[in-house]
Every structure is written in C-alpha cells, then in structure tokens.
Amino acid sequence: MIQVTRLDLADARLLLDGAKAKATEIGVPMCIAITDEGGNLLAFERMEGGKVTSITIAIDKSFTASGAKKATHEYGAAAQPGAPAHGIGSAIGGRLMVVAGGLPVMAGGECVGGIGVSSGTPGQDREVAEAGLAAFEATL
Amino acid sequence: MIQVTRLDLADARLLLDGAKAKATEIGVPMCIAITDEGGNLLAFERMEGGKVTSITIAIDKSFTASGAKKATHEYGAAAQPGAPAHGIGSAIGGRLMVVAGGLPVMAGGECVGGIGVSSGTPGQDREVAEAGLAAFEATL
Amino acid sequence: MIQVTRLDLADARLLLDGAKAKATEIGVPMCIAITDEGGNLLAFERMEGGKVTSITIAIDKSFTASGAKKATHEYGAAAQPGAPAHGIGSAIGGRLMVVAGGLPVMAGGECVGGIGVSSGTPGQDREVAEAGLAAFEATL
Amino acid sequence: MIQVTRLDLADARLLLDGAKAKATEIGVPMCIAITDEGGNLLAFERMEGGKVTSITIAIDKSFTASGAKKATHEYGAAAQPGAPAHGIGSAIGGRLMVVAGGLPVMAGGECVGGIGVSSGTPGQDREVAEAGLAAFEATL
Numbered sequence: 001m002i003q004v005t006r007l008d009l010a011d012a013r014l015l016l017d018g019a020k021a022k023a024t025e026i027g028v029p030m031c032i033a034i035t036d037e038g039g040n041l042l043a044f045e046r047m048e049g050g051k052v053t054s055i056t057i058a059i060d061k062s063f064t065a066s067g068a069k070k071a072t073h074e075y076g077a078a079a080q081p082g083a084p085a086h087g088i089g090s091a092i093g094g095r096l097m098v099v100a101g102g103l104p105v106m107a108g109g110e111c112v113g114g115i116g117v118s119s120g121t122p123g124q125d126r127e128v129a130e131a132g133l134a135a136f137e138a139t140l
Numbered sequence: 141m142i143q144v145t146r147l148d149l150a151d152a153r154l155l156l157d158g159a160k161a162k163a164t165e166i167g168v169p170m171c172i173a174i175t176d177e178g179g180n181l182l183a184f185e186r187m188e189g190g191k192v193t194s195i196t197i198a199i200d201k202s203f204t205a206s207g208a209k210k211a212t213h214e215y216g217a218a219a220q221p222g223a224p225a226h227g228i229g230s231a232i233g234g235r236l237m238v239v240a241g242g243l244p245v246m247a248g249g250e251c252v253g254g255i256g257v258s259s260g261t262p263g264q265d266r267e268v269a270e271a272g273l274a275a276f277e278a279t280l
Numbered sequence: 281m282i283q284v285t286r287l288d289l290a291d292a293r294l295l296l297d298g299a300k301a302k303a304t305e306i307g308v309p310m311c312i313a314i315t316d317e318g319g320n321l322l323a324f325e326r327m328e329g330g331k332v333t334s335i336t337i338a339i340d341k342s343f344t345a346s347g348a349k350k351a352t353h354e355y356g357a358a359a360q361p362g363a364p365a366h367g368i369g370s371a372i373g374g375r376l377m378v379v380a381g382g383l384p385v386m387a388g389g390e391c392v393g394g395i396g397v398s399s400g401t402p403g404q405d406r407e408v409a410e411a412g413l414a415a416f417e418a419t420l
Numbered sequence: 421m422i423q424v425t426r427l428d429l430a431d432a433r434l435l436l437d438g439a440k441a442k443a444t445e446i447g448v449p450m451c452i453a454i455t456d457e458g459g460n461l462l463a464f465e466r467m468e469g470g471k472v473t474s475i476t477i478a479i480d481k482s483f484t485a486s487g488a489k490k491a492t493h494e495y496g497a498a499a500q501p502g503a504p505a506h507g508i509g510s511a512i513g514g515r516l517m518v519v520a521g522g523l524p525v526m527a528g529g530e531c532v533g534g535i536g537v538s539s540g541t542p543g544q545d546r547e548v549a550e551a552g553l554a555a556f557e558a559t560l
Contacts, residue, residue: 001285001286001287001288001291001387001492002285002286002288002468002477003283003284004283004284004285004286005281005282005283005284006281006282006284007282008188008282009185009186009187009188011281012185036318037318038192038316038317038318038319038320038472039318039320039473040186040192040195040319041184041195042185042186043183043184043185043186044181044183044184045149045182045183046149046180046181046182046183047149048148048149048510052178052180055180055181063473064473066472067471067472067473068471068473068474069471070211070303075301078541081500081501082500083520084496084520084541084543085519085541085542086496086499086500086518086519086541087496087499087509087517087518087519088477088519090509090510090514091473091476091480091514091517091519092473092475092476092477092514093513093514094510094514095473096473107281109375112281124180134407165341188282190346191347191348191349192318192319192346192347193319193343193344193348193371193372193375193376194347194348195370196371196373197368197372197376200371205305216364216366216367219366220361220362220366221361224382229367229370230370230374232373233373234370234371234373234374237367237371238366238367239364239365239366239367239368239371240364261358261364262364262365263364288468289465289466289467289468318472320466320472320475321464321466321475322465322466323463323464323465323466324461324463324464325429325432325462325463326429326460326461326462327429327430328462332458332460335460373519410453418526
C-alpha cells in the first residue's frame with residue numbers, strides 16, 4: 001500500500017477564498033471548484049452572477065488538473081490544430097478540459113488536488129485560479 | 141416577465157453550516173449540496189470522510205428537491221412498487237432521486253432552492269438536511 | 281492536508297489472483313476490477329468466458345464499494361421495495377451497484393480500495409470477491 | 421457463421437508487461453488497457469503515478485484501435501482541420517480517440533485486439549504501446 005497526501009476541506013476553504021477575493025477585485029463573479037488528488041469534488045461555490053454553464057466547466061477543469069497533474073492551459077496549447085493532442089478535449093465524455101482556468105495544487109512535489117475556475121475569459125479564469133493557489137501556498 | 145426569489149451564496153452558507161453542525165453532532169461526515177430554485181448548484185462541501193459516491197448523490201438530491209419543489213423522501217414513498225410513480229427514480233439519467241436527504245428550501249410560500257445530503261442512512265441524511273433548513277429558516 | 285492509505289498495483293495483483301483462483305475452483309470465469317480508495321480503477325481482468333456485460337458491472341461494483349466504503353450486497357438489502365434506499369440503484373448514472381459482488385478493502389480500520397466481481401450469480405460474485413479479499417488480508 | 425481469432429488474457433499479459441517495461445525505462449508511469457477484437461476490455465493496469473484522467477483515455481484508445489482496426493494517431497492526422505475526418509473525435513460520446521497511444525493488435529493479417537496507453541505525451545504513449553505490441557509479436 002502507499003501513502004498519499006491530499007487536500008482537506010480547510011485547504012479547500014483557503015483556495016476558494018483566495019480565488020473569490022481576486023474575482024471580486026477584477027469584478028468577474030466566478031464558479032470555483034476544488035477537487036482532491038483523485039479528481040473527486042471537495043468544495044464548490046458559485047458566486048452571485050457566476051454562469052450556470054460554468055458549474056460543470058469549473059468542476060471539470062479542477063478534475064482535469066488534479067487527475068492529470070497538469071494545468072488545463074497546457075492542454076490547450078497541446079490541443080491546437082496540428083499539435084499532438086489535438087482532439088483530446090472531447091475525451092472522458094468531454095470532461096477533459098483544454099481551456100485555461102484549471103490548475104493542479106502541488107505540495108512537497110506531489111499533486112494533492114486541483115482548482116478549477118470558470119465564468120470569465122480563459123485568462124481571467126486562470127488569474128483567479130492562480131490567486132486561489134497563492135493563498136493556499138502562503139500557508140504551507 | 142416575472143420576478144423570482146432565490147437563495148444566494150450567503151444563504152447557502154447558512155444551510156451548509158447548519159447541516160454540518162448536525163452531521164458532526166451525530167458523527168456522520170456528509171456530502172452536502174445547495175442548489176438554487178432552478179436546480180443549479182450554488183455550493184457544495186464534502187466533509188472529511190464523506191463518501192466519494194455521495195458527491196453526485198447529494199447534488200442530485202438537491203437538484204431533485206429544488207427542481208421539483210418536493211422532498212426526495214416523498215418521491216421515495218410514491219416510487220414504491222404499486223405506487224403511481226414507481227420507476228421515476230431512473231428518470232433524467234438517474235438524477236431524479238427517490239431516497240431521503242433532499243429537501244426544497246421554501247420562503248414566503250415559494251421554493252427558493254434546495255439542500256441535498258448523502259453519506260449516512262437515508263434517515264440520517266434527512267435529519268442533517270432538516271438541520272440545515274432550520275438554520276436558514278431561523279434567519280428569515 | 282491529510283494522509284490517506286491506498287492500494288497499489290501489487291496489492292491489486294493479490295486481490296485479482298485470489299479472486300481468480302476461487303473463480304477457477306468454482307468453474308465460473310469472472311470479470312474482476314480493483315479500485316483505489318477514491319473509486320478510481322487500478323486494475324481489471326476479464327477471464328476467458330467472463331461476460332462482456334460484466335466489464336462495466338465489475339468496475340462499478342468496485343467503484344461503489346470503495347467510494348461508499350460499503351459492500352454492494354448491503355445496498356441490495358437497503359434497496360428492496362419498502363426499504364429506505366429503494367431506488368438508489370439508478371443513482372450516479374446507474375453506477376451505484378446494489379447487487380452482491382462489490383466489497384470495500386479495509387486496512388487498519390480504513391477503506392483503502394475495493395474489489396468488484398461479476399459474471400456469476402450474485403452469490404458467486406460475492407464468494408469470489410471475498411476470496412480476493414482473503415488473499416490480500418493474508419499478507420497484512 | 422464465422423470463426424474469429426482474438427486475444428486472450430495470457431496475450432494481454434504479454435502486451436501489458438511489454439508496455440510497462442518501456443514505461444519504466446522512460447520513467448513515465450502509464451495507464452495501459454487491452455481490448456479484444458470486439459473492442460471489449462480484457463485487462464487494465466494503472467501504474468503507480470499513472471493519471472486518473474488517463475484511465476478512461478487508455479481504455480478508449482484501445483477501444484478505438486481494436487474496434488476500428490486502426491491506430492489512433494492515424495485518426496489524429498485525419499482529424500486535423502481541413503482533413504476529411506475533422507470532428508470525428510467527439511463521436512461515440514467522445515470515445516473515438518484521435519490522439520496517439522492506441523494501436524490495433526494484428527495477427528495473421530487480422531485485427532485480434534488493441535492496446536491503449538495514456539499518461540505521457542502522445543509520443544510517449546505511442547512508444548509504450550509499440551513496446552507492448554513488440555513483446556506480443558515476439559511470441560507469434
């Protein structure tokens with residue numbers, strides 16, 4: 001058997017609050033999802049004005065980033081026409097997200113979970129996810 | 141056009157915290173989901189030890205209760221063999237939940253959202269959902 | 281953050297081989313799936329003669345048992361007409377299995393994974409899953 | 421009626437072990453799936469560190485390669501913008517994989533199964549699948 005380290009709900013709170021503060025600062029209400037290292041949902045919040053369509057997108061961005069230990073914007077680059085992973089975005093029933101806004105949460109060199117953000121532009125989603133990550137990492 | 145009243149994220153917090161307090165009291169860590177009156181997810185938390193299989197079940201109990209304006213245990217009674225709604229539980233790709241633990245959130249005679257709880261027995265799930273509801277209603 | 285213990289591929293091998301030995305002994309070729317404690321597939325084998333329909337059933341029995349930390353035959357009892365969880369079997373897109381053959385794998389009082397077996401009668405499936413579990417537990 | 425030739429579990433073992441040896445050699449833990457000529461899963465292993473998101477992707481690469489008797493990277497080329505199969509990647513609920521790493525297993529001029537690999541780059545996935553294939557073919 002092996003030992004793994006994963007986010008708990010208190011960690012999820014740090015990630016959510018860091019992301020929400022940035023979303024408020026830039027004036028874009030967001031859907032924000034936190035998953036554990038197995039890709040399973042830990043916490044979710046839809047801010048007032050967050051998009052209904054972004055509920056699943058935020059959850060799936062976080063699922064992708066934690067399950068693949070890789071930022072969704074990296075998949076975006078690899079999935080462009082002509083690039084080797086073109087077409088990967090429809091995998092897993094469309095859950096494999098290739099749009100920015102999903103980040104793995106790393107600690108001690110291992111992936112311990114993920115954060116996924118959706119409702120703004122991909123750049124805004126990523127910025128807000130990074131703010132959540134920074135708030136969490138500040139406590140390590 | 142019409143005006144609708146719905147839960148916001150601050151309300152969801154009241155519901156979540158009321159439910160979590162009861163879950164802690166009875167010693168059963170839960171998955172808890174809050175949806176708005178359109179059945180769309182507002183907030184979700186999986187307590188430490190909450191079941192992975194209960195993530196979707198909690199969300200779907202809340203979806204069912206808010207979307208149908210009806211407690212999931214009422215569907216449970218109506219879905220027994222010989223009863224008029226027998227078989228309804230596989231509707232909507234299995235999202236229509238007929239097991240206790242999903243409650244509509246009512247205010248001023250209208251359904252403004254829902255709460256769904258899963259990880260314990262159906263009776264425990266319902267008890268925890270009712271505690272969330274009570275915490276919210278105490279603020280009305 | 282928290283630390284969790286989970287099955288690795290060597291453990292999965294023990295579970296698979298223990299189950300296959302029993303399946304061979306009773307003359308019923310099986311589909312056998314092993315999941316980790318997050319419900320994610322670790323290993324799978326379909327023995328010669330195992331049913332094609334049992335591929336998904338074995339995987340979902342293991343998912344259910346590991347994700348819910350509960351044997352699928354326990355859900356079966358709770359899901360009978362008149363029982364409180366009647367109708368739960370169509371939850372999670374039908375992945376929540378209420379037929380015998382899925383067992384959580386426990387170690388040190390915690391759920392570290394699951395085993396799911398399908399192709400025989402529910403009783404045979406459970407017997408084979410138990411044999412897999414016994415082979416693993418003998419090494420603890 | 422006709423006779424078909426297909427992989428059995430012993431063949432699957434050869435394919436898996438060949439692939440795992442290469443994955444270990446290049447230092448990229450993989451998810452590896454083997455399907456029979458009907459596209460149905462025969463065996464699966466997730467190596468320690470293999471991606472959770474790659475479970476379904478590996479299975480679907482093998483499904484695609486065995487079911488279509490064609491390597492997934494060939495679909496990748498045909499699915500580029502302007503090419504005749506552009507958009508095919510979302511077929512079958514997204515199961516039709518157009519990213520390298522899925523190979524048909526041929527014997528005597530016929531397709532007898534498939535191998536699908538995921539967790540590395542598409543190039544690494546293909547390299548590991550080819551190593552599995554070579555290990556099997558060495559025994560023919």
